[in-house]
Amino acid sequence: MTAISKQALAGEMPLLERFARWRYRHRQALEGWLILTPILAYYSFFFIFPVVANLYISFTSWSGVAGAPKWVGLSHYKAYFSGYYLLTIFNTFLFTVTILLASTIIAFFIAVLLNQKVIGRGLYRALWYIPTLTSAAITAQVFFAFISPYDGVFNAVLKALGKPIVIWTLSPFWMRTFIIVFSIWRGVGVPVVLFLAALQGIHPEIYEAAMVDGASSWALLRHITVPLLRPMLIFVLITGTISGFQIFETAMLISAGGQFNVASSGGPRNMTNVMLLQIYKDAFVNLDLGRAAAGSVIMAIILLWFTSTNMRILSRGQVEQ
Amino acid sequence: MRKRITFGRVLLYAVLIAGSVVMAFPMAFAISGSLCDLEDFYAHPWFPYPTKVYLENYRILFSAKFTAQVEIWRWMANTLVRIVWYTLIPGTVAVLAGYVFARLRFRGRDTAFMYLLSSMMIPGIVFLIPTYIIMARFPGAGGNDWRGQGGHGFLNEWPALLIPGLVNVFYIFMLRQTYYTIPADFEEAARVDGASTLRCLKDVYLPMLKPTLTVLVIFQFVAIWNDYQWPLIVSSGNKKIWTVALGFQQMLLVGASYKGYPPGSAIVDYPFSFAMAAVATLPLIFLFFGLQRYFVEGVQGFAIKG
Numbered sequence: 001m002t003a004i005s006k007q008a009l010a011g012e013m014p015l016l017e018r019f020a021r022w023r024y025r026h027r028q029a030l031e032g033w034l035i036l037t038p039i040l041a042y043y044s045f046f047f048i049f050p051v052v053a054n055l056y057i058s059f060t061s062w063s064g065v066a067g068a069p070k071w072v073g074l075s076h077y078k079a080y081f082s083g084y085y086l087l088t089i090f091n092t093f094l095f096t097v098t099i100l101l102a103s104t105i106i107a108f109f110i111a112v113l114l115n116q117k118v119i120g121r122g123l124y125r126a127l128w129y130i131p132t133l134t135s136a137a138i139t140a141q142v143f144f145a146f147i148s149p150y151d152g153v154f155n156a157v158l159k160a161l162g163k164p165i166v167i168w169t170l171s172p173f174w175m176r177t178f179i180i181v182f183s184i185w186r187g188v189g190v191p192v193v194l195f196l197a198a199l200q201g202i203h204p205e206i207y208e209a210a211m212v213d214g215a216s217s218w219a220l221l222r223h224i225t226v227p228l229l230r231p232m233l234i235f236v237l238i239t240g241t242i243s244g245f246q247i248f249e250t251a252m253l254i255s256a257g258g259q260f261n262v263a264s265s266g267g268p269r270n271m272t273n274v275m276l277l278q279i280y281k282d283a284f285v286n287l288d289l290g291r292a293a294a295g296s297v298i299m300a301i302i303l304l305w306f307t308s309t310n311m312r313i314l315s316r317g318q319v320e321q
Numbered sequence: 322m323r324k325r326i327t328f329g330r331v332l333l334y335a336v337l338i339a340g341s342v343v344m345a346f347p348m349a350f351a352i353s354g355s356l357c358d359l360e361d362f363y364a365h366p367w368f369p370y371p372t373k374v375y376l377e378n379y380r381i382l383f384s385a386k387f388t389a390q391v392e393i394w395r396w397m398a399n400t401l402v403r404i405v406w407y408t409l410i411p412g413t414v415a416v417l418a419g420y421v422f423a424r425l426r427f428r429g430r431d432t433a434f435m436y437l438l439s440s441m442m443i444p445g446i447v448f449l450i451p452t453y454i455i456m457a458r459f460p461g462a463g464g465n466d467w468r469g470q471g472g473h474g475f476l477n478e479w480p481a482l483l484i485p486g487l488v489n490v491f492y493i494f495m496l497r498q499t500y501y502t503i504p505a506d507f508e509e510a511a512r513v514d515g516a517s518t519l520r521c522l523k524d525v526y527l528p529m530l531k532p533t534l535t536v537l538v539i540f541q542f543v544a545i546w547n548d549y550q551w552p553l554i555v556s557s558g559n560k561k562i563w564t565v566a567l568g569f570q571q572m573l574l575v576g577a578s579y580k581g582y583p584p585g586s587a588i589v590d591y592p593f594s595f596a597m598a599a600v601a602t603l604p605l606i607f608l609f610f611g612l613q614r615y616f617v618e619g620v621q622g623f624a625i626k627g
Contacts, residue, residue, distance in 0.1 A: 029427035031518055035417045036433055043488050047440040050451030057450070064454055066470075113337050126613065127341040130348070133605045135547035137566045138598045141573065142351045145591045153350075156366035185344065217329075246446060249549060259570060276446060283450055284554060296446045303444050 058293035064283070069290070076294035085295075087270055088278045089302075091176075095251070095274060096244035098180050103188045104236055110188075111195030112225065125196070129189035136186065140253035143182050147174070148257070169257070172271035179254050179272055183247065191236045198232035199225070234314045238307055245303050248276040275299050355379070355595035362592050369592075378596035392560065393600075396568035403482060403564065404545045408538050411489040415537065416530065419496025420522060424508070434497075437490050449554075456481045456555055477559035482552060492537055499533040500526070535615045539608070546605060565601050572597050 013021075023030065058076055060069035079085060110128065114121055131139070146153045147168040155165040168174045202225070210220055255272045256265035263285045266273030275295060283292035354362055354369045355378055362369045381387050388394055422434050457474040459465060464472025475481040503526065511525050549566040556562050560571070573594050 026427075028425040032421045032425045032427050032430060035421050039414055039418055039488055040433060040436070043437060043440075043490075046452065046455070046485060046488070047448065050448045050455070051440075051443060053451045053454070054447050057454075064450075064457065110337075110340060113333055116333060118333065118337060122613070124337055124341050126609070127345045130606060130609060131344060133543055133547075133609055134602050135549060135566045135569075137547075137549045138569050138601050139347070141569075141594055142347055142598050145351075145354075145594070146347075151591070153366050156363060160366055185347065189344075242444065246444065258573075279446060279450075283453070289450055289454070293450055296444075296450065300444050300447050304442065 054293045054296060057290055058297050060290045062289045063287040064289040072290065076291045077298070079291065080294065080298055084270065085278065088273045088275050089298075091271070091273060092245060092247070092275045094176070095180060095183070095247050096241060099183045099187070099247075100237065100240045100244050102180070103184050103191055103240065104233070106184070107188050107191035107195055107236070108229075108233075110192050111199055112221065114192070114196055115199040125193070128192045131186045132189040134186065136249040136253060139186060140182065140250065141258040143178070143254065144258035147178055147254075169255075170268050172268055175255060175268060175272050179247075179251055182254060183250050186250070187243070191240070194232055194236055195229065198229050202228050230314075234311065237314065238310055241306055241310060242303060245299065245306075246276055247274055248280065251277050252280075351595040352599055354592050355599055357592050359590065359592065378593045379600075381593070382596055382600060391568070391572050392563075393565075393568065393572065395561070396563050396565050399482075399562055400546060400564045400566075403548075404542055406483055407486065407545050408541045410487045411492055411541070412534060412537055414488055415492035415496040416522065416527070416534075418493045419500050420518075420526070422493070422497045423500030424505070437488075437493060441490055441494075449550075452485050453554055456484070476555055477557075477562070479562055481555040482562060482564075485551070495533060495537070496530065499530055503529050532615070535612070539612060539615055542608060543605060569597060569601050 057069060059071060059073060061072045062069035080089075114124060118124070144152075149155065149165070149167045149169050152168070154168065158165050166174070168178070206224055206228075207220055210224060215223070251272055251274045252262060252265040253259070255267055256262075262277070262280050266277055266281070276299070279292045279295040279299070282288045282295060350368060353371070356371045356375060357369045358371075358375050358377070361371050361373075361375070364372075382393075418437075422430065457476050458469030459474045459480075460467050460469045462472070462480070463474045463476070463478060465474050466472075475484070507525050507529075508521050511521050516524070545564075547566055548564065552564050552567045556564075557567070560568075563571070
């Protein structure tokens with residue numbers, strides 16, 4: 001039987017059986033492509049095509065409502081060097097850096113504290129984490145009840161104390177502060193849980209060994225906890241940068257008095273306007289999709305540059321665990 | 322270690338409790354405030370608390386007249402439809418694709434995986450405008466001709482809220498990593514007994530994927546419940562398909578006129594809006610306490626795998 005060559009055998013086999021054998025031999029590839037083809041088709045249409053299309057639209061002038069895109073070259077990109085747009089980039093950096101630094105520092109210390117043996121740890125953890133589950137659209141409304149200039153809580157308190165009231169919504173400083181505080185409140189729970197996870201991965205023997213050598217608790221924190229948390233710190237900073245740059249809901253809701261009003265948000269005097277908010281305004285209020293697409297390309301470039309730099313600086317001298 | 326009341330431990334609890342009070346304050350303020358009438362609310366601006374039983378805010382919220390006008394139940398139902406859809410489809414895609422990438426061997430598999438992963442580096446904003454255009458200019462939809470001109474496409478219609486985001490690369494990655502933790506012996510044993518691939522997925526893998534899938538369900542539940550940007554862009558013109566996060570804003574406007582203030586007046590009834598905020602947020606908080614263990618594990622797994 002084995003002496004008969006494969007071809008001779010195949011020649012005598014019915015077509016159907018040959019197909020069955022071929023199918024069995026390539027079973028894994030067939031099943032794989034059967035599953036992957038629709039997924040890859042969908043993905044190409046909704047993820048790869050948009051990236052290419054977005055780049056093209058950014059060189060054109062187009063309302064998106066009617067007509068065809070008209071080629072305008074680099075003019076949208078040049079517009080981003082005007083004072084108005086530079087301010088949105090500055091605001092984005094301002095919010096991202098302050099929110100990220102404050103949340104990371106707060107989260108780190110809270111996680112270190114929660115990592116001790118404390119009573120009611122689950123409850124504290126829940127209280128820190130629950131705000132991250134809430135919708136910005138809803139909690140911003142609650143928050144605005146505090147800062148509303150005429151009937152808000154802060155001014156009611158000021159009145160009760162006999163102090164003059166403050167029109168918070170007209171003060172760039174206060175509106176920026178409120179946006180930062182609100183963002184920290186709503187987002188700090190995630191790094192708390194992440195740091196806590198990393199802390200629980202550190203073996204207690206390391207601390208015990210250091211304590212035998214007479215290390216103070218500050219030295220333990222400085223020379224053991226911080227270096228060992230470095231990988232998680234990198235993760236928190238990078239994901240925090242990415243989400244910080246996409247700050248939109250908070251800035252819009254707080255600056256527009258808790259309402260979803262893109263057109264009237266970003267004030268006072270454009271001082272709380274961020275890149276993503278401006279992209280929305282360009283696209284859906286000003287109906288200038290080209291300008292909006294250019295904004296998102298610029299944002300993507302800044303973000304990729306920022307992330308890779310972050311990663312390079314932070315990974316320097318990192319010890320493999 | 323000795324359990325002794327030291328200065329350090331007192332400080333520890335002081336910081337922890339103070340921090341937790343700050344974190345809980347806005348929510349406690351809103352819930353307590355929602356039980357007040359306006360008089361009680363402004364009597365104690367630091368922290369409003371009711372001096373009498375006052376459930377009017379919640380009663381109005383659930384009254385037939387108000388729900389007919391504001392359609393809160395419809396928005397809840399719409400949100401739940403989206404949650405089920407965006408859990409089932411991306412979940413199924415991730416279970417199938419994760420299996421392909423972790424278990425099957427064929428030429429082109431790794432290239433396909435890298436192709437999928439490439440979009441994870443690009444911020445979401447880049448996809449937003451093109452996806453909006455795809456929805457608005459979808460050929461043949463909503464009065465559009467074959468070139469996508471003339472009509473409104475899928476805007477303000479259900480497909481705009483159901484078509485984008487069905488393939489989630491992060492979940493595919495997460496499932497692939499989970500398959501790697503399951504020994505191949507289980508599948509081989511089932512294969513010997515003549516089980517097909519679908520059968521193996523259903524009866525062998527699915528029970529073992531449960532913890533990861535729970536995380537997926539929780540993440541999607543929270544993400545879709547709070548999804549606000551996309552529904553705002555594609556559905557603000559059609560109240561019938563609004564979701565909770567979007568409809569909440571409408572509730573505030575109707576609610577203000579409902580309690581007898583002249584329409585368009587500047588009075589904002591904060592206690593009433595707090596009651597609405599509580600109703601729209603409580604489902605998530607119940608979900609959290611029910612599945613707290615998975616929530617925390619999920620975020621931790623997110624970090625370790627991601």
